[in-house]
Amino acid sequence: MKLPEGFVAVVKxxxxxxxxxxxxxxxxxxxxxxxxxxTQDDTSFPKLDHVVDDTSLERSYRLDIxxxxxxxxxxxxxxxxxxxxxxxEEWAALTGLENIGTDLPPYRPGCGSxxxxxxNAEKLALRFGDVSIHSRRLAIPELEDDIEYxxxxxxxxxxxxxxxxxxxxxxxxxxxxxxxxxxxxEVPPVLVPLTIEKIAVNxxxxxxxxxxxxxxxxxxxxxLDPAFCMHGLLATTWFxxxxxxxxxxxxxxxxxxxxxxxxxxxxxxxxxxxxALQLIIRNVGGGRPQEADQSTFGxxxxxxxxxxxxxxxxxxxxxxxxxFDAGQSTVTLFSADGVQGVLDQKxxxxxxxxxxxxxxxxxxxxxxxxxxxxxxxxIGPEHGRVFDxxxxxxxxAVEALHAQLNVPGDxxxxxxxxxxxxxxxxxxxxxxxxxxxxxTLIRAGGRAGLFSAIIPGWLMKGPLGTNPVTKExxx
Amino acid sequence: MTQVILDPTGEQGTAQRDPxxxxxxxxxxxxxxxxxxxxxxxxxxDRIDALLSERGLKTIRFKKPTFARPAPVGLLxxxxxxxxxVVEGLAD
Numbered sequence: 001m002k003l004p005e006g007f008v009a010v011v012k013x014x015x016x017x018x019x020x021x022x023x024x025x026x027x028x029x030x031x032x033x034x035x036x037x038x039t040q041d042d043t044s045f046p047k048l049d050h051v052v053d054d055t056s057l058e059r060s061y062r063l064d065i066x067x068x069x070x071x072x073x074x075x076x077x078x079x080x081x082x083x084x085x086x087x088x089e090e091w092a093a094l095t096g097l098e099n100i101g102t103d104l105p106p107y108r109p110g111c112g113s114x115x116x117x118x119x120n121a122e123k124l125a126l127r128f129g130d131v132s133i134h135s136r137r138l139a140i141p142e143l144e145d146d147i148e149y150x151x152x153x154x155x156x157x158x159x160x161x162x163x164x165x166x167x168x169x170x171x172x173x174x175x176x177x178x179x180x181x182x183x184x185x186e187v188p189p190v191l192v193p194l195t196i197e198k199i200a201v202n203x204x205x206x207x208x209x210x211x212x213x214x215x216x217x218x219x220x221x222x223x224l225d226p227a228f229c230m231h232g233l234l235a236t237t238w239f240x241x242x243x244x245x246x247x248x249x250x251x252x253x254x255x256x257x258x259x260x261x262x263x264x265x266x267x268x269x270x271x272x273x274x275x276a277l278q279l280i281i282r283n284v285g286g287g288r289p290q291e292a293d294q295s296t297f298g299x300x301x302x303x304x305x306x307x308x309x310x311x312x313x314x315x316x317x318x319x320x321x322x323x324f325d326a327g328q329s330t331v332t333l334f335s336a337d338g339v340q341g342v343l344d345q346k347x348x349x350x351x352x353x354x355x356x357x358x359x360x361x362x363x364x365x366x367x368x369x370x371x372x373x374x375x376x377x378x379i380g381p382e383h384g385r386v387f388d389x390x391x392x393x394x395x396x397a398v399e400a401l402h403a404q405l406n407v408p409g410d411x412x413x414x415x416x417x418x419x420x421x422x423x424x425x426x427x428x429x430x431x432x433x434x435x436x437x438x439x440t441l442i443r444a445g446g447r448a449g450l451f452s453a454i455i456p457g458w459l460m461k462g463p464l465g466t467n468p469v470t471k472e473x474x475x
Numbered sequence: 476m477t478q479v480i481l482d483p484t485g486e487q488g489t490a491q492r493d494p495x496x497x498x499x500x501x502x503x504x505x506x507x508x509x510x511x512x513x514x515x516x517x518x519x520x521d522r523i524d525a526l527l528s529e530r531g532l533k534t535i536r537f538k539k540p541t542f543a544r545p546a547p548v549g550l551l552x553x554x555x556x557x558x559x560x561v562v563e564g565l566a567d
Contacts (some may be wrong), residue, residue, distance in 0.1 A: 007540070107547065125484060131500065133481065135481040135482050135483075135486070136481070136482040137479050137480075137482075138479065138480055138481070138482055139477050139478070139479050140477065140478045140479070140480060141477070142477055146478055146480070149480075150480075155483055155484070163478070163480045164480050164481045164483055165479065166479060166480075166481060169481050171558050187485070188545075189538040190485065192484075192485030193485070194485070198483065198485070201481050201482075201483040202483050205483055229543060229544055231545055232542075232545075236543070283484045283485075284483070284484060284485045285485070286484075286485070334509050375544070402567055414555035459543055461541075462544075463540040463541075464539075464540070464543060464544075465541065465543045466543070
């Protein structure tokens with residue numbers, strides 16, 4: 001925007017400081033200095049021969065005015081310097097008028113510019129800024145309820161959605177430095193190209209804050225990684241959906257929960273980040289229940305399944321185990337069914353506790369089925385203390401669990417399908433219940449309760465199924 | 476005031492596609508038999524294969540590496556280039 005030569009003042013009548021300095025502006029104009037005044041709210045203010053109507057706030061937006069009055073010195077169409085609020089000495093120095101406003105107090109702070117009022121800033125950025133939003137704009141008919149409209153369009157997981165207005169999506173996009181038109185890949189099952197903007201629209205609907213957006217983006221990148229096999233996970237008749245585990249400093253920064261009721265309701269970040277990923281798969285990918293999603297039962301975790309790990313323990317975090325530093329924030333996706341509790345209130349040393357957890361793990365899928373899926377085991381703080389006090393590392397605990405989970409091959413003969421039929425390898429011998437990398441221990445949960453939690457998943461078999469995928473969360 | 480919201484969908488999902496017309500007869504057509512690697516899919520397709528062969532029809536067998544993932548593009552192209560119709564053993 002080319003500026004008029006001389007001085008530009010931005011004011012509003014609603015600001016007492018602007019009203020106070022009206023005589024000063026008149027004095028500048030009388031002194032013959034080239035002065036242009038932009039008024040934000042009332043074109044009859046201030047009383048000068050000429051004021052410029054900026055009730056659209058376009059000039060104020062483009063000049064990045066945060067406070068009125070602001071006086072800007074312009075040379076060759078470019079801003080040279082500015083004074084914010086009323087400060088007599090600074091105004092005198094800028095204008096070269098030594099005796100300016102000598103009958104006024106020496107200093108008065110200004111008021112907030114209308115262009116930065118809550119609600120206005122987003123509207124102005126959309127109207128005058130370089131923001132480009134490409135999504136189709138849908139006008140909700142008058143007299144129609146916006147939330148009901150979202151239900152009617154088939155966008156909802158069954159719960160109300162936050163209507164994704166342009167202003168809300170703009171605010172959401174401020175949560176990332178990435179370009180809104182950046183392509184992340186194709187979302188199954190329909191394989192529709194996905195942009196950061198579409199993630200933002202769905203994150204708004206899920207109820208996310210802008211600062212959650214980078215987590216949703218990283219989770220989506222993980223879901224689109226071929227190793228995760230999102231298409232198969234969506235389409236399977238099995239229970240599973242994606243489960244998100246967040247590690248690193250961002251957990252605290254955005255207020256996630258890894259303590260009491262960690263898998264339950266009540267934390268906005270946990271609830272809405274997981275929900276956003278599900279909405280992206282539903283709305284962008286076209287993955288809907290009883291259509292491409294053929295799950296027999298589903299699981300409540302398919303509304304949302306996201307939590308953080310307790311990293312204040314002697315064990316390395318999930319992210320560290322997967323090759324990241326403690327200073328990096330990450331999100332890891334697993335396929336996950338429901339939660340099976342492990343109750344052992346008697347073990348005070350690790351060995352019997354390992355036996356308890358292993359016996360419970362034996363029933364994943366079917367007690368007489370091996371290598372069906374992986375399992376995540378959440379070790380609660382009270383069970384964790386049993387390992388910590390005995391000096392057991394995480395690797396030691398995992399190894400001990402695997403050792404307890406060598407299922408007698410003859411048991412498999414009692415199984416119910418062809419996979420469990422005895423083979424040369426299993427008959428008389430033993431078969432591991434889980435593949436070597438198939439058990440993951442996570443520390444989380446409330447302080448009271450000698451419990452752990454088993455979360456099995458779907459068909460985790462390397463290239464033949466789904467695999468955990470970790471992505472760094474980048475701003 | 477009319478509220479404007481943004482479309483959260485991909486906006487370019489595939490349009491509704493009608494299935495190809497069912498052939499009036501299988502005479503002189505090649506039938507692909509696709510096993511998706513589900514348990515006993517082979518039992519089902521062996522039977523279909525025998526029934527079609529008895530009628531003098533040409534069959535070609537195909538198999539996905541895993542039912543968990545979409546068919547590899549190469550496999551889809553093989554089927555499309557060699558067969559007129561396909562029978563898929565879809566479930567357990």
